[in-house]
Amino acid sequence: MNTEALLARLRDELAEGGLRGSFLVRDLGSGREIGIEPDLEFATASLVKVPLVAVTQDRIRRGELDGAQQVEVQPGRAENAGPTGLARFRHPARVALDDLMYLASAISDSAAADALFALTSPAEVARTVREWGITGISVRHSLSELNDTPLERFDATEAHLAHSLAIGAVTEGRGHPVRQLDVSRASSGSARAFADLLTALWTPSKIDPDTSARVRQLMGENLLRQRLAPDFASDSAKWSSKTGTLVNLRHEIGVVEHSDGQAFAVAALTESRVPAAIQPEAEILMARVARALRDHLRARG
Template sequence: MNLQQKLESVLSESSGTFGVAVKHMGTGEEAQIRAEQYFQMASTFKVPILAALFRDADAGLVSLEQRYRLSEADLVPGSGVLKEFLPGAEVALKDLATLMIIVSDNLATDKVLEIIGKERVEAYMRELGLTQISIKHDCWELLSIGAGMAGEKKGAEGFRKLTESFQTSGFDPDSFIFQASPENNVATPADMGRLLELIGTGKLASEQASDGVLDIMKRQQLRNRIPYLLPDETIIACKSGTVGHVVNDVGIVYLSDDKGAFAIAALSSGNPSVKEGERVIARLAQTAYEHFVQE
């Protein structure tokens, strides 16, 4: 079987709806499934944010060493560690970016977006020719809309109310955020794959900017999707995302025996459980890895 057939075979056992784009960045061999369909990005939208941040740092518009004081007004529920810190902690911009990726810190993400500007991230995607990546909500907005609490103000009280809502009710499965609309944080697997390829081949604002993005993504600590079934020594630069029935992971996998690297974007919806979505993504990555290594 060719790569396309192998990936389709994996997805034939899935209950969710998956969009996949896989491409070997050396040979150009690729396979795509629903690659032009919009999917909610969940926390994979933090990759475009990271790319825009390093573009701005490369241009001297921001300093990665600048420290920012965090307050109760910055609190965001969900993944991450900064929400557990006492108010008043001062964190460097690069550390915020690192936490945004390696532990998917939502507070760090919204702080970075506040600093560089949400609109600038989407504008940068357009500059790169990626017209099918839309970023309309920060983490707070995404979570509050998904919980049926749109317009809830940030701060200690809003944080408490939103956290309690998730503990009791979770996400509204009929929420607007799950609609495949450019008015949401959506992307096609094809465009997400192209962004990964630009990062992996040093073609962001500069090779230095690309390397900065890769360096952080390679430090990923959440490894239960793309990395899960790959050899332990495999170098992987990735970013996962989950919101409700959406289970995603996108990244660059470096092959053994100097056989290059491939980009993989796996976005999904309608998963009956997070674990099932994770299992499918792990098998997709394993299938692509084994295919390219055996070439």
């Protein structure tokens, strides 16, 4: 199948499944790429933890921070199924910076990420990423704000109403009355921007090699593997990634490294038009689209 026919088929599949997405797959060896609306911006939710961890690690490398430094984290008051990790602790805990980075990456622990943001502000993370030559990724707020939207006011039995509000209120310019979903006010980015970040972490770039190596290791230890991992991880391929989820947004970025030496950056950012909180079929569809793009690029390479 030629490229245009494939892209038309995949766009139809996304539309039928109630998804709109920004997808990009890039061959890290040749630089060749294929995508669907790769420059479409989304609020990025927990994807922001990748630049946060990268900048934190670089500050440790430069001696500005100490990875062994203990940070006291107060117990959270999580009352819903969203937060994981430290937010569910009942007692104060002292955690080293190195371990906070692991928790933020491996289980998407937002309380751990906010402990890191307390030491390196969103503005500093954004500035450093720009200095690395990566544009298109904004970092505007802490992770705690993601659990403090008007949508949290709905009872669990009314999740469909929260999703209907999120779906129906978005504007053509990607604005939204809920600031965490508004690309001009929330941390945001596109598939291309995050593919650029992955490229900089996996190939020689302005990012220090030791910093990149640590971030690759952390992304390889990600335990949230229900989304794209089933279509990319295998005995002959390593999948390193980070997910991001907020209301009707489901994202994942990662790199698949094949045993033959080929490696591909994969970025899939999506929003659903289906008013339901649990949508395993959306996870399956976005993975199938990303896999089809990778397969096409790999076959033509």
